[in-house]
Amino acid sequence: MKSKLEKSLKEKAYKSVPDKWDELKKEISEAETKPEIPVKRNQKINVKPYIAAAASIIVIIGCAVGIKTAKNHRIKIAPEGIQTDGSAVISFTDENGKIETTIAHKVKGESDLYVDDKGNKFYIDGNTTSIVSAESDNTKPKASDNTSKSAESATENLIVSTTAALETGLEKDNSWSKWSLPSRFNVLNYNGKEYVYTGERYESRYNFRNPTVLKKNVTLKATDNLDKEFTQSVNIVSLQGFGTDFVIGVKFPLLDYPVAYMNVSYQPETLAGMMEDLDWDNTVTYERIHTLGERIDMPVSPKDVSAMLKSGKNAPNIQTEPGGRYLTITVDLNELNVVGKYFRIYESGYVTTNIIGYRYCFNIGTKAVADYLMKSYNMTFAELDKIDKASPAQPVTDSEGKTTVPREDTVTITTKGYFGSIPE
Amino acid sequence: MTNHEINNLIKKIALGDMTALEELYKGMSKPVYFYALRLTGNPDTAEDVMQDTFISVMRSSASFRAGEKGSSWIFTIAKNKAIDLSRKNRINTAIEEAENTADNTEYINRSDDRLTALKMLDSLNKKERDIVMLRLFGDMTLTQTAKELNLPKGTVFWTYSNAIKKLGKIYSGGEQNEK
Secondary structure, eight states: OOHHHHHHHHHHHHSSSOOHHHHHHHHHHHHOOOOSSSOOOGGGGGOOOOOOOOOOOOOOOBTTTTTTOOEEEEEEHHHHHHOOOOEEEEEEEESSSSEEEHHHOOTOOOSSSSEEEEOEEOOOOSEEEEOOOOOOTSOOOOOOOHHHHHHHHHHHHHHHHHHHHHHHHHOOOOOOHHSHHHHHEEEEEEEEEEEOOOOGGOOOTTTTOOEEEEEEEEEEEEEEEEEEEEEEEEEEEEESSSSSSTTTEEETTTSSSSSSEEEEOOOOOOHHHHHHHHHHHHHEEEEEEEESSSSOOOOHHHHHHHHHHHHHOBBOOOOOOOOEEEEEEEEEEETTEEEEEEEEEETSSEEEEOSSSSSSEEOOHHHHHHHHHHHHHHHHHHHHHHHHHSOOOEEEOOOTTTTTTTTTTOOOOOSSSSSOOOOO | HHHHHHHHHHHHHHHTTTHHHHHHHHHHHHHHHHHHHHOOOHHHHHHHHHHHHHHHHHHHHHOOTSSSHHHHHHHHHHHHHHHHHHHHHHOOOOOOHHHHOOOOOOOOOOGGGGGGGGGGGGGSOHHHHHHEEEEEEEEOHHHHHHHHHHOHHHHHHHHHHHHHHHHHHHHHHHHHHHH
C-alpha cells in the first residue's frame, strides 16, 4: 500500500506527462490504412449478396423530412465504415430534433450514394472527413423486409447512444458515436468465459452459414465515453465449423449477420482440440513456407501438413519455447479474416502457431516432423539449413514497407498481417 | 494496474481490440515514460519511447506468451526502444551509464515544465532517485526494481523507504510554505 505522500508525489509527477493517446491512435490508424500493409482488407468484400456490411457510420444530419434538399454537414466516418461495401447504419435528426436511425444501402454504380428504405439519400464521400447531404422523400413506398423490421427493434438503443454524440457535439471527437454496434458492446460473458469482439479482422459475416441459436435475448451492457450506460439485447449463436470454446457469434437485431466474438482466454488442451475448434482442415490456408534465414521459399502441401499434424494430434498444448531450427509457414484463417499468422515446425519435434492471437505449442515428436520434411521435400533439416545458409539473403519487407536484406547472422521472421513483429 | 489486468489487456490487443490498447496506454504510459526518462535522461526522447513502446506492444501482442509478466514485457520493449532512440538521436548518455554509475541529471538541470515534478527528486542521490523513479513513478514492484538496478531487494526496500522519508520532510515543508 502506498502512503498518502507517495500517492501525492506520484500524482504530481504523472501530471507532468502529457497524454498522447490521441496522437498514438492517429499514428496507428494511419499505419493501418497505408496501402502497403498487406492486411487484405479489400479481399473481404467477396461478399454474398444478401449480406449487408454495416459498420456503424453514425452521422448527424440536419434532415427535414419531406424537403428535397437538405443542409450539408461535415462528419467523420468510422474506419469500419470506409471498409464496408454494403449498407450503412446512419443516425440523423429530423426537423423536430428527433433522432432517427436508418439503414442505407449503397447504390450500384455510385461510389458515394446510399439510399434507405424511405428514400432518404446519403452522399458519403471521402475517407475520414466527408460532406454528407440528405434528401428525404416520404412518397416512396416503404420496403418491408426483415432488415427494416429488425431495425425498429434496435432503434431505441441506437437513438440513446446517438444522443450522447449530440450532447457532446460533433466537433468533439466522440469516438463512441462513430463505433459500430459490436464495437460498443465489445465484451460478453457466456458459459463463464469472456468473449470479445475483435473488430473487422475477425468479423466473418461473409461466410458464417446456418448459425444455430445457443442463447436468446442476452442483454449486453456498455458505457459510452460520457459514462452513460446502454443495453442491447442479442442472440448468441454458434458459427458453423468453429468450436464455441474458441469463438461464438453474436446476432444484433439490426445486423443481418452474426458477428464473431472470440474467447480471450482460449487454451486448447490438445492439438486435435485446436484443429477441431478452428475447423483447421477447412479454414486454414497456407501461404508460403520458408527456412530459418528466409532464403528459401518452398511449396506447401496442405495434405502433408495435415497428415503430420494428425500424426501428433494428441499432443498437449504446452507452455514452452522450443529452440533450434524451424520452418515457418505463413497461414491465414480466411473465414475469420485472420491473415499473415505463422505456423512453425521445429526440428526438435514441436509445432507452434499464433494463428489465434497468442502462441500455442505442441510436441508432435521429431519423427513426425522428419517424416513430413522427407515426404514433402525429400530433405532433412540439416540439408535444408545448409542450402539456406549457402543461398543469398532475400530482401525482407516489413509491415511499414521498408525493405531490408538480413545480415548473415540475423534471423528475420516476417509476418504479413496486422501484428507485424516479433517481441523486442 | 496489476499484471493480471495487463496480461488480459495484451491478450485483447492481440485480438485487435483498440479499447484494450487505450486502457493499457492510460494505465501504463506514465510508468513507461518515467522508466524511459531514467534511461535516457531526456524528456523528449522519453515521450518518443513511450509512444513507440505502445506501437510495438500492439504489433507484438500476438507473440506475448501466457505466463509472462505483462509489465516486465512492456518495460523490456521500452528499454529496447530507449536504446534504439538514444542511438538514433546520438545522445551521449549511454544507457549502460544510466544503469550503472553515471549521475544522469540532465533532466534536473533543464528548465522544462514537464520536469517540474521531477525536480522534487533533486535532493536525492543517484541511487535513491533511480529507485524512486522506478518503484514509485514507474510503478514497478520491489522485485522488478531490484532486478532492473541489479541491487538486492533489501537494499531497494531500505533505500526507497529512506528516500520517501527524505522527500516527506521536504515535500510537507514545501506545502506548509505554500500555505
